Amino acid sequence: MFEDFREYSVAEFFKKNRHMLGFSGKVKSLTTIVHELVTNSLDACEEAGILPDIRVEIYSIADDKVKIVVSDNGPGIPKELIGKVYGKLLAGTKFHKYKQQRGQQGIGASGVTMYAKLTTGVPVHIISAYQGKMIIADVGIDINRNEPIVENIVETDTDIHGVIVEVVAGEVKVDKSEYSVYEYIRQTALANPHAQIELIVNGDRILYERQTTVTPPKPQETLPHILGIPPYEFLEMAKLSNNRTLRSFMIDSFDRVTSQKVKELEKLLPDIDFDKNPKELSWDEVDRILKVVKSIKWYPPRKDVLIPIGEANLQKSIEAIYKPEIIVTRTREPKIYRDGVPFVVEVGIAYGGSISSKVLRFANRVPLLFDSSACAITKAISEIEWNRYEIEDINTAPVLIVVHLASTFIPYVSAGKTAIAQEEDIISEIKLALMEAARSIKTHIHQKYRLYELSKKKEALLRYVDQLASDIASLSGEDRELIKNRLEEIIREKYSI
Amino acid sequence: MFEDFREYSVAEFFKKNRHMLGFSGKVKSLTTIVHELVTNSLDACEEAGILPDIRVEIYSIADDKVKIVVSDNGPGIPKELIGKVYGKLLAGTKFHKYKQQRGQQGIGASGVTMYAKLTTGVPVHIISAYQGKMIIADVGIDINRNEPIVENIVETDTDIHGVIVEVVAGEVKVDKSEYSVYEYIRQTALANPHAQIELIVNGDRILYERQTTVTPPKPQETLPHILGIPPYEFLEMAKLSNNRTLRSFMIDSFDRVTSQKVKELEKLLPDIDFDKNPKELSWDEVDRILKVVKSIKWYPPRKDVLIPIGEANLQKSIEAIYKPEIIVTRTREPKIYRDGVPFVVEVGIAYGGSISSKVLRFANRVPLLFDSSACAITKAISEIEWNRYEIEDINTAPVLIVVHLASTFIPYVSAGKTAIAQEEDIISEIKLALMEAARSIKTHIHQKYRLYELSKKKEALLRYVDQLASDIASLSGEDRELIKNRLEEIIREKYSI
Numbered sequence: 001m002f003e004d005f006r007e008y009s010v011a012e013f014f015k016k017n018r019h020m021l022g023f024s025g026k027v028k029s030l031t032t033i034v035h036e037l038v039t040n041s042l043d044a045c046e047e048a049g050i051l052p053d054i055r056v057e058i059y060s061i062a063d064d065k066v067k068i069v070v071s072d073n074g075p076g077i078p079k080e081l082i083g084k085v086y087g088k089l090l091a092g093t094k095f096h097k098y099k100q101q102r103g104q105q106g107i108g109a110s111g112v113t114m115y116a117k118l119t120t121g122v123p124v125h126i127i128s129a130y131q132g133k134m135i136i137a138d139v140g141i142d143i144n145r146n147e148p149i150v151e152n153i154v155e156t157d158t159d160i161h162g163v164i165v166e167v168v169a170g171e172v173k174v175d176k177s178e179y180s181v182y183e184y185i186r187q188t189a190l191a192n193p194h195a196q197i198e199l200i201v202n203g204d205r206i207l208y209e210r211q212t213t214v215t216p217p218k219p220q221e222t223l224p225h226i227l228g229i230p231p232y233e234f235l236e237m238a239k240l241s242n243n244r245t246l247r248s249f250m251i252d253s254f255d256r257v258t259s260q261k262v263k264e265l266e267k268l269l270p271d272i273d274f275d276k277n278p279k280e281l282s283w284d285e286v287d288r289i290l291k292v293v294k295s296i297k298w299y300p301p302r303k304d305v306l307i308p309i310g311e312a313n314l315q316k317s318i319e320a321i322y323k324p325e326i327i328v329t330r331t332r333e334p335k336i337y338r339d340g341v342p343f344v345v346e347v348g349i350a351y352g353g354s355i356s357s358k359v360l361r362f363a364n365r366v367p368l369l370f371d372s373s374a375c376a377i378t379k380a381i382s383e384i385e386w387n388r389y390e391i392e393d394i395n396t397a398p399v400l401i402v403v404h405l406a407s408t409f410i411p412y413v414s415a416g417k418t419a420i421a422q423e424e425d426i427i428s429e430i431k432l433a434l435m436e437a438a439r440s441i442k443t444h445i446h447q448k449y450r451l452y453e454l455s456k457k458k459e460a461l462l463r464y465v466d467q468l469a470s471d472i473a474s475l476s477g478e479d480r481e482l483i484k485n486r487l488e489e490i491i492r493e494k495y496s497i
Numbered sequence: 498m499f500e501d502f503r504e505y506s507v508a509e510f511f512k513k514n515r516h517m518l519g520f521s522g523k524v525k526s527l528t529t530i531v532h533e534l535v536t537n538s539l540d541a542c543e544e545a546g547i548l549p550d551i552r553v554e555i556y557s558i559a560d561d562k563v564k565i566v567v568s569d570n571g572p573g574i575p576k577e578l579i580g581k582v583y584g585k586l587l588a589g590t591k592f593h594k595y596k597q598q599r600g601q602q603g604i605g606a607s608g609v610t611m612y613a614k615l616t617t618g619v620p621v622h623i624i625s626a627y628q629g630k631m632i633i634a635d636v637g638i639d640i641n642r643n644e645p646i647v648e649n650i651v652e653t654d655t656d657i658h659g660v661i662v663e664v665v666a667g668e669v670k671v672d673k674s675e676y677s678v679y680e681y682i683r684q685t686a687l688a689n690p691h692a693q694i695e696l697i698v699n700g701d702r703i704l705y706e707r708q709t710t711v712t713p714p715k716p717q718e719t720l721p722h723i724l725g726i727p728p729y730e731f732l733e734m735a736k737l738s739n740n741r742t743l744r745s746f747m748i749d750s751f752d753r754v755t756s757q758k759v760k761e762l763e764k765l766l767p768d769i770d771f772d773k774n775p776k777e778l779s780w781d782e783v784d785r786i787l788k789v790v791k792s793i794k795w796y797p798p799r800k801d802v803l804i805p806i807g808e809a810n811l812q813k814s815i816e817a818i819y820k821p822e823i824i825v826t827r828t829r830e831p832k833i834y835r836d837g838v839p840f841v842v843e844v845g846i847a848y849g850g851s852i853s854s855k856v857l858r859f860a861n862r863v864p865l866l867f868d869s870s871a872c873a874i875t876k877a878i879s880e881i882e883w884n885r886y887e888i889e890d891i892n893t894a895p896v897l898i899v900v901h902l903a904s905t906f907i908p909y910v911s912a913g914k915t916a917i918a919q920e921e922d923i924i925s926e927i928k929l930a931l932m933e934a935a936r937s938i939k940t941h942i943h944q945k946y947r948l949y950e951l952s953k954k955k956e957a958l959l960r961y962v963d964q965l966a967s968d969i970a971s972l973s974g975e976d977r978e979l980i981k982n983r984l985e986e987i988i989r990e991k992y993s994i
Contacts, residue, residue: 004590004593008592010507013587013592016592016906020910020911024908047498048498084502088504091502092503095510119728119729232618233615283617373876374910379870409513412517413911414911415517421521
């Protein structure tokens with residue numbers, strides 16, 4: 001039974017389990033392709049401090065085959081990395097960073113290349129203009145070895161910058177459903193009001209203009225918070241450290257560890273020599289340090305590492321796209337989950353107008369269209385007693401709910417990044433944010449009902465004014481019109497809006 | 498911005514995303530460890546045709562640290578593979594097979610080794626008795642390279658067989674919740690009535706005796722069904738094939754492709770030479786073949802590759818563990834999803850007795866305790882109008898629902914194998930199975946209500962018999978006892994049960 005024992009590459013794993021990357025179903029697969037390429041473009045622009053101009057073109061070629069072209073005005077990609085960015089799973093600039101960014105795995109773009117290969121055999125065609133050089137190349141992936149195949153390289157000089165990616169994929173379908181590219185791009189525009197995004201599907205063009213020309217602050221990279229570091233990680237970091245003392249290692253390696261804090265630890269751990277070389281730490285020592293670490297108070301993570309969309313921007317975005325009667329947006333203070341990962345929740349609730357019941361989920365400004373039932377956001381919404389906020393049934397009321405989670409590490413349920421794991425700290429924070437916004441909306445809904453009832457009463461009373469004025473006039477001999485005007489005045493005063 | 502570009506191993510990926518393997522939360526992490534080791538033991542016994550005897554021991558060592566020991570009477574593991582089985586992600590005998598088996602990824606056991614390393618630094622201790630040799634060794638994992646570290650190897654002769662795995666893990670917690678090892682083992686026993694499983698937690702011993710000594714038939718390996726094969730896969734298989742003609746390649750490589758069927762294809766594809774060497778196929782030819790493949794009728798997949806628990810066994814298991822009033826079990830006919838993957842659904846519905854509302858989900862006899870909201874089974878249950886079956890609220894009624902999906906490939910939502918992806922074909926089949934069982938249960942519930950009402954009426958009438966008998970006796974002069982007996986007889990007849 002062991003003659004079949006084999007090792008296999010991560011690309012083979014995700015080839016067989018491609019649904020884990022979002023490749024299941026024709027509509028979802030197309031949205032996944034666009035999603036991976038657009039998030040890369042937005043991340044690249046953000047990293048380079050460029051206001052993004054992104055164009056997504058989709059051309060139906062045959063039956064269930066399309067060509068997808070995504071162009072951006074980002075910094076481009078250097079020649080030597082083009083192969084690995086688009087042709088090797090588990091490679092990139094994002095995986096090792098503690099930083100708010102859209103991508104965090106180094107899987108997405110090469111997953112697209114793999115899906116194109118599986119379904120059409122056509123490598124992705126890359127045009128990258130980076131620092132004065134334009135590279136044109138075809139990139140494929142050797143699935144069995146998880147290595148890129150780069151062919152037909154052409155190199156010229158250029159004075160522009162950016163990337164154009166052309167993908168020919170099969171087993172995909174263009175439609176306008178709630179899982180479509182249309183919806184994905186609409187929501188991307190909503191969460192990225194500083195980006196201009198153009199979607200062209202078989203000649204049908206939709207332009208989302210930017211709602212603000214202010215580039216959002218660039219999220220800063222941070223250090224891991226000392227809470228939530230497993231002993232192995234601590235020890236590995238210590239081994240690789242250039243610091244000469246445990247003390248300086250801790251201060252330099254972790255967020256919020258100050259010399260003051262280390263002194264506090266030293267007092268609680270008299271047996272441990274904080275002057276020792278961190279390379280010489282033992283498991284037992286690390287165990288004891290981390291136990292004491294958990295027992296003392298730490299500052300919350302740095303706040304400048306999290307860049308929310310912002311209440312005003314979110315408001316503007318929702319207004320531009322959905323035109324509701326009222327919008328309330330709330331951005332909470334940053335919190336941490338799993339003891340050490342910073343995150344911030346912001347929400348918008350919009351009511352009335354042409355709005356129908358809808359939930360928009362976002363993680364680091366990326367729309368989450370799929371697997372809503374597995375998502376922390378769905379869970380949080382389901383746990384709120386909406387009738388306390390004058391919303392009888394959240395599934396049918398004309399209410400748009402927008403939830404955005406920003407974090408240096410989004411705990412996605414799977415490599416497909418479609419849903420946020422149901423971490424309790426995150427769920428509870430989303431609930432607090434929504435309830436806060438719901439209270440304001442409640443006032444509005446309440447007000448609206450009051451107005452409606454008042455106007456109904458007023459109408460009813462005004463119907464009697466004519467008859468009453470005539471009766472009083474004939475009884476008193478006073479002028480009928482005068483009496484009528486006076487009566488109407490009284491009613492209007494009493495039921496004024 | 499590109500100076501940080503790095504490649505990293507799949508072990509690093511799952512170290513950072515260990516929640517995707519089921520390592521999130523202390524209780525869940527412990528259950529995940531037991532789950533991975535027990536499924537490996539059960540698979541090994543099944544493969545070798547051995548009735549499984551499995552023991553799971555858990556010893557609390559400190560705070561949130563435990564030692565887990567899982568022993569089985571399986572065939573053991575050969576020396577040269579011990580390292581890779583327990584110390585390398587993406588390695589194993591199961592990944593490439595089209596076969597119903599519990600494991601299918603080659604990630605689980607080495608994921609356990611990684612988690613132990615992260616949290617305690619202790620390698621797993623393996624004792625493997627295989628074909629006359631006993632190997633004792635410590636196995637760790639080099640996370641950065643995803644390679645095993647095997648140390649302290651001792652080799653002796655033996656006349657027994659089996660594996661003992663000892664894991665020392667931190668960040669875990671023993672409890673008795675619905676997510677605990679207790680629940681996991683109880684459900685494992687239910688779905689594996691041929692296995693004897695012993696759970697010993699800090700001296701507290703629970704024995705699940707086997708309910709049948711009949712070894713279930715061994716699931717056969719199958720070939721992929723030709724529907725649902727992407728062109729790339731077809732082409733790769735063709736390239737690696739030893740067949741000399743396209744015709745024989747297709748017959749030998751795919752399930753249900755007969756020479757008869759190939760003749761049908763040949764007629765529809767007169768331009769394609771079915772005598773050509775499969776290595777010489779072009780993308781275009783494969784595209785055309787697969788298009789026509791989709792247009793003709795195919796036999797469903799072979800049935801003997803799927804081994805359900807069986808209606809009688811499932812009944813016996815539920816009876817032994819839950820002792821309800823009534824149990825209905827149904828095993829459906831095999832179906833396919835994604836055009837080519839065979840699966841079979843079986844369900845049990847149990848009602849009354851000490852049962853409270855509960856859903857048990859299984860995939861290839863493995864209990865799924867987590868992430869129920871993401872699961873196809875939960876979705877299917879939520880879509881049934883239970884009140885049509887006299888069950889007012891499925892979330893509170895004293896109803897136990899058991900759903901088992903057996904397949905040559907379970908489409909898990911993530912590498913943690915906690916929930917089944919919401920494939921429409923699977924959901925609809927689960928619904929059909931449940932509705933079938935629910936109809937029988939309805940009759941029972943209906944019957945039960947009828948009996949209840951009858952007995953109420955009977956009681957009410959019997960209360961008058963005494964008085965009525967006396968009255969009639971005094972009026973007619975007949976014997977009172979005789980009249981009373983006759984009256985009671987009439988009532989009993991009319992309201993007989």
